[in-house]
Amino acid sequence: MAEEIQSRQLDSPEARAHGSDSSGRASGHAFGRGGVSQEHSEIQSFDGGGARPPGLGSPVPQRSGAQVGGGWIEQFADAPDVLKSAPDQKTVVWVRGVAIGGGEFVTMAGPCSVETERQLMETAERVAAAGARVLRGGAFKPRSSPYAFQGLGLEGLKLLAAAREATGLAIVTEVMAAADAPLVAEYADILQIGSRSMENYALLEAAAKTGRPILLKRGMVATVADLLRSAQCVVSYGNPNVILCERGIRTFETATRNTFDVTAIVMLKEIARLPVIADPSHAAGRRSLVPALARSAVAAGADGLLVEVHPHPDEAWSDGEQSLTFAEFDAMMAELAPWCELRGARSCVPETVA
Ligand code: PEP
Ligand code: MN
Numbered sequence: 488m489a490e491e492i493q494s495r496q497l498d499s500p501e502a503r504a505h506g507s508d509s510s511g512r513a514s515g516h517a518f519g520r521g522g523v524s525q526e527h528s529e530i531q532s533f534d535g536g537g538a539r540p541p542g543l544g545s546p547v548p549q550r551s552g553a554q555v556g557g558g559w560i561e562q563f564a565d566a567p568d569v570l571k572s573a574p575d576q577k578t579v580v581w582v583r584g585v586a587i588g589g590g591e592f593v594t595m596a597g598p599c600s601v602e603t604e605r606q607l608m609e610t611a612e613r614v615a616a617a618g619a620r621v622l623r624g625g626a627f628k629p630r631s632s633p634y635a636f637q638g639l640g641l642e643g644l645k646l647l648a649a650a651r652e653a654t655g656l657a658i659v660t661e662v663m664a665a666a667d668a669p670l671v672a673e674y675a676d677i678l679q680i681g682s683r684s685m686e687n688y689a690l691l692e693a694a695a696k697t698g699r700p701i702l703l704k705r706g707m708v709a710t711v712a713d714l715l716r717s718a719q720c721v722v723s724y725g726n727p728n729v730i731l732c733e734r735g736i737r738t739f740e741t742a743t744r745n746t747f748d749v750t751a752i753v754m755l756k757e758i759a760r761l762p763v764i765a766d767p768s769h770a771a772g773r774r775s776l777v778p779a780l781a782r783s784a785v786a787a788g789a790d791g792l793l794v795e796v797h798p799h800p801d802e803a804w805s806d807g808e809q810s811l812t813f814a815e816f817d818a819m820m821a822e823l824a825p826w827c828e829l830r831g832a833r834s835c836v837p838e839t840v841a
Contacts, residue, residue, distance in 0.1 A: 559758060566715035568722045569729075569759050576760045580700045580728045582676050583657040585620045587700075587730055588762025591833040592823070593791035595621035595659055595764070596816060599806035600628050600636060601643035609798050611650040613813045617820045618834065621677065622647065622656040623793060627663045628805060629683045636804045644674035651676075659702055659793070665693035672697035682707045682734055682769070685717050695724035702793070704732045704766070711751050718761060731755055731763045732793060733784075735770030744772020744809065747780050752787040763788075768795040768809045777811060778819040785826040794819075 563570055571577075579589040587593050596614040601607050601624040611622050626643025628636065639646070647658045659677040662668050663684060671678055677700045684690050685706035694701055701721050705714045718729045733752050735745025747770035755763045765787075767780035781792055797803045797810040811819065827834035 559754075563712055563715050563758065565712070566719035566759075568727075569715050569718045569761060571758060571760045578727055578729075578760050578762065580730055580762055582621065582700055583655075585657060587764075588790045591620075592785060592789075592827045593621065593764070594619045594820065594823075595623050595791065595793045596796045597623040598625075598797045598803065599768075599795050599810060600625045600804050601639055601646050601660075602804050604646055604649070606798055607646050607650050608653060610796055610813075611654045611656055613798075614796055614816060615654045615656050617813075617817045619656065619820075621659050622650055622654070623659050623679075623795070624650075625661050625805075627661055627667065627671070629661070629663055629681050630805070641670070644671065648674045662690070662694055665689045668693035668697050672699045675699065677702050677730070680704060680717075682709075685709055685714065688717075688720055691717060691720045692724050695721040695726040698726060700728035700730065701726060702730045702732055702764075704734050705736065705748075705751070707735070707737045707745060709736070711754060714751075714755075715759065718759075729761050730790075731759065731761050732766055733763065733770075733789075734766035734793075743770070743776065745770050747771065747783075749783050749787050752784060752789050756788040762790040764791040764793055765789045766793040768793070768806070768811075772809050774800065774809055774811050774815065777809065778815070778822060781819055781823060782826050785823055785830055785832070788830070 560570060577588055580587040585591070585593055596619040597610050598606060607624060614622065624643070624647055626638050626640055626647065628638035630637060644660065647660055650656065651658050657676040658674065659679050660671060660675045661679040661681050662671040663681065668678065668690070678694045678697065679702045680691065680694060682704045683706070685704060686709070703714070703718055703721065714731060718731060721729050733748055733755070735747050738746040740746050747765075747767065752763055752765060765781070765784035767777045767784065771777055771780055777794065781794065784792060794816070795806055795810040796813065796816045797807060798813065800807040800810040800812060803810055824834045
């Protein structure tokens with residue numbers, strides 16, 4: 488699609504002269520809605536007479552990296568306030584003194600579901616000691632089966648608030664219904680929009696309007712453009728504090744729960760101003776794969792992690808197969824520290840753990 492738009496630009500003499508797309512709009516905000524930037528002047532000066540691949544008689548456009556980037560920007564034209572307007576532009580989301588997207592690699596960890604006071608408190612204390620900055624835990628659970636545990640609801644929110652009180656960790660929890668947004672926002676520091684809800688625009692509106700930061704999970708069948716469109720929706724409702732989360736997408740591969748799209752992380756970091764975190768737990772569906780995926784997220788430039796941890800994963804009420812034990816979480820965090828350092832990100836692993 489981007490290529491189509493670009494070739495239309497190349498084909499039209501008017502476009503060549505004015506740098507506009509076929510609709511006549513000023514084209515592209517490649518690092519600058521305001522500035523029709525260099526890549527467009529390069530496109531304008533393309534004369535079609537460049538190199539020919541062996542065996543082909545017709546000219547092929549030679550695209551520089553910047554021009555390819557220009558094509559991407561056209562593809563994401565629905566998300567102007569989410570795209571960078573300068574290469575180093577970034578939104579830092581502040582939550583209880585933690586800067587997400589601000590240079591520290593921020594780990595959010597905890598159980599898939601809030602089950603009992605003991606389960607949550609033990610987990611909160613252990614993940615905090617290992618360097619997590621945010622406690623995750625679902626009180627409202629989107630379950631594939633209507634017979635599965637649906638979450639503790641309000642009781643779960645209260646337990647999360649008590650765990651925050653005890654540990655100082657910020658809280659992220661999912662909101663599933665627009666009507667629940669004000670209630671969840673009373674207890675949570677960050678509202679999670681789950682994969683199944685990414686395109687529930689009424690929910691996005693209600694969540695955005697609470698003023699709480701939004702952790703927006705990529706839908707399991709959503710493209711990067713779809714994710715950015717939903718993020719734009721939240722920003723358009725007056726809430727710029729959106730954290731994007733890659734959590735694996737559905738592909739033909741069935742050996743893992745989902746396919747971890749590391750390319751999306753790299754790409755989002757390049758084009759979007761918002762923080763990007765990775766959820767290796769839902770991507771992999773198996774705890775043994777989680778630490779390596781977490782390392783790849785650091786290497787890809789992610790701003791943090793969302794990871795499932797449980798005191799006794801085999802007894803978990805949801806997602807036990809992909810939840811780390813405390814010992815596995817400690818080991819993962821210690822292992823991640825040098826990777827963060829190599830990348831130049833601060834890791835929040837205490838000296839005693841690393
Ligand atoms: C979760 O984080 O527990 C969850 C349900 O995630 P997702 O929406 O990515 O499936
Ligand atoms: Mn889960």
